[in-house]
Amino acid sequence: MSELSRRAFLKRLGYLTAAGVASPLTLNMMGVAEAATHTATDYKALVCVFLDGGNDQANTLIPIDTTNYNTYKKVRQDIALDRSAVLPLRPTTNLADGLKWGFHPKLTGLNSLFHLKKLAVLQNVGTLIEPTSLAQYKSKSVALPQKLFAHNSQKDLWETTASKAFREGWGGKIGDLILNQNTQSMFTCISTTDNSLFLTGDRSTAINVSSDGIIPIWYARENSWLYNSQKTAAALRKIITSPRNNIMENHINLVTRRSMEAEKLMSSALRESGELKTQFTTGNSLADQLKTVARLIKSRDTLGVKRQVFFVKVGDFDTHSNLLSRHEKLMAVLDDALSSFYQATEELGVTQNVTTFTASDFGRTFSSNGNGSDHGWGSHHLIMGGAVNGREFYGKAPEIGLDTPEDVGQGRLLPTSSIDEYSATLAKWFGVSDSDLGLIAPNLYKFDKPDLGFMSR
Secondary structure, three states: OOOOHHHHHHHHHHHHHHHHHHHHHHHHHHHHHHHHHHOOOOEEEEEEEEEOOOOOOOEEEOOOOOOHHHHHHHHHHHOOOOOHHHOOOOOOOHHHHOEEEEEEOOOOOHHHHHOOOOEEEEEEEEEOOOOOHHHHHHHHHOOOOOOOOOHHHHHHHHHHOOOOOOOHHHHHHHHHHHHHHHHOOOOOOOOOOOOOOOOOOOOOOOOOOOOOOOOOOHHHHOOOEEEOEHEEEEEEEHHHOOOOOOOHHHHHHHHHHHHHHHHHHHHHHHHOOOOOOOOOOOOOOOHHHHHHHHHHHHOOHOOOOEEEEEEEEEEOOOOOOOHHHHHHHHHHHHHHHHHHHHHHHHHOOOOEEEEEEEEOOOOEEEOOOOOOEOOOOOOOEEEEEOOOOOEEEEEEOOOOOOOOOEEEOOOOOOEEEEHHHHHHHHHHHHOOOOHHHHHHOOOOHOOOOOOOOOOOO
């Protein structure tokens, strides 16, 4: 967003706030007004795939060189994978100290994308407020994230780049900065799952969709029937959408009206765009969500969007027990869904325009608790797309084992890359200016690498 458009927005927001009428619908209409002079000429989308529960990074990315694998096998014991089954990864640039990585045996599609330079791995990234050494962690001489190793707090920190307030997610803040790129700004941020803090912004408001689009309020739609009467349905529609004197009632009705308008537009757009040729596996919840995202991307021109941020989620990653069998199924779900989604972007001709990346509450302990792993901290994550500088590992590889310089206990990895750096690298590719990156990642100035290098420009 240019400085002039920002000033114009703040000025208008001041007028609206003084008048007591600022609302998500009003803000979206302001975004439409700005779009006339600031619409992008290309299309770009960011797709966040959240692995809910804390993905076990040590069985996602496995050391396969003899020295490090032997350490991995000795520490993980009954939850270690057989090295002969692990899928070797051959990066363009070799890692230091002879370390070699391999993917979980079920990640066959992602293994292929890695070697086609369409996928990269970011090593040991997590919730950091500032660069932190093991000594600083133990002495608490630097600011540390709140409630480490706890699901709710770490999930919130991942989605908000370690903001203390937990009010706005970095996907939503990116949405705030690019709303004016879309003629229909209400379709900027879209979640295929529950309400997402990740997509919560100051101006942008996420829309939640199902596999068929936005769930309609059936009995209040135009030409609907309620109790065998169209007049009754019209009366209901008026009750839930008309302006009110009470501020809360008025806001609820504005949001309801916005949702109904969006549902009508999206349903029409999905009908016009038709089905995809790419096959997505039925019964795979993540594949279902990503199919919906692909269909919405196909409908981008009808929806009037040039920039979109999506949030999808798959659960059951809290593998305290039965890790080998449970994680194997999860890796198969992830591989199948992401591989199909990449194929769909090829079908739509937008591989260079769509970047998909993973996130999770935290990583897990390197040590075994018997037949599972416990809550950790740093983790490895995947970035996929045609604009990704693939077939490479980014960030600093952790030393394999226990009592290492990155081990804060039980093999919990002290992150060496921050979410601020992760988010800023993605935001910069998306079109956010260098001067605005601090709005996305407030702690970015404390770190050495505002750009981790995994995206092409």
